Amino acid sequence: MKPFPQGAADLCIHCGLCLPTCPTFVETGSEVESPRGRIYLLKTLNENRFRLDETLAEPLDHCLGCLACETSCPSGVPYRNLIEFYREQRTEKLGPRSRKESLLINQLIPRPGLLEMLANVYRLLGIHQLARGLAKLLPSSRAQRSLLLAPKMQASRPSVLSAPSPQDGPELWFHPGCIADAFYPADQQDSVSLLRLAGYRVHRMDEVSCCGALAHHAGFQKRAEQHTSELGQVLPPEQILVPSAAGCASHLKDQGMRVKSLARALLEAPQNLPVSFPGDFSIVVQDPCHARHGLADGDAVGELLRSLGANVVEPANQD
DSSP: OOOOOHHHHHTOOOOOTTGGGOHHHHHHOOGGGSHHHHHHHHHHHHTTSSOOOHHHHHHHHTOOOOOHHHHHOTTOOOHHHHHHHHHHHHHHHHOOSOHHHHHIIIIITTOHHHHHHHHHHHHHTTHHHHHHHHHHHSOOOHHHHHHHTSOOOOTTSOOOOOOOOOSSSOEEEEEOOSHHHHHOHHHHHHHHHHHHHTTOEEEEOOSOOOOSHHHHHHTOHHHHHHHHHHHHHHSOTTOOEEESSHHHHHHHHHTTOOBOOHHHHHHTOSSOOSOOOOTTOEEEOOOOHIIIIISSOTTHHHHHHHHTTOEEEOOSOOO
């Protein structure tokens, strides 16, 4: 078990600049649901003034891990180290937050074939349409309704791009991931094609399905280290890895790997993409929190789209 990151906790000066950026504090107005409140709670637990139980775990479990607090912090508190320490402690002392989470991480994620089968069943049985109908009839929270009413997944659509690997050019290793590859396989293939059109020699890493990010965020540290180690063994030393998801990229960057987002790789490509948008074409871009705060590279997608002629519209509150 890792030691408590005391140095990270001591950097917090309780200034409160993180409060308006924290979604759980904004929603509840409760100090214990804020980054500085959680840091103080973790310090008291480490000093054995309280014993961790489900009551004290509740506000810590509510943390989304969006890392917006890190971006707003003038002291540079590495909050991710503190919340990840807690999650490992929580799993070891109290068990996983839910059986569903444990099942997903320990049984489904390591089995890409099973994930793909579930994705196909989800589509073929029309479960999504049933869920959308129920969402309109049954009382539920706004968040639950939003999930049920979300657009249908595009797993069954064909890939729209096809590009051979160039004979020369810089090499990249593309990791399609576990969930993304099972539910959105065409998107992953199109990503590879875009990189090839931009002049990269792309190696698609299908040998290892999961990078370990989900297990890491849930506190299953040994499982996370196993997945990350397996990926590191396949990736040649000092090579650049392009994960398909921002959460994966942020996690692998924290583990010391050379990582670029897909958008950043395309911006820095050896040749321009043979793609352009008409001047009046507008695209709304919502940056993932892991790209904006975890990778500190939130504007890469907007920058790429603007370079291709699109008018990029950003929401007033990106987080």
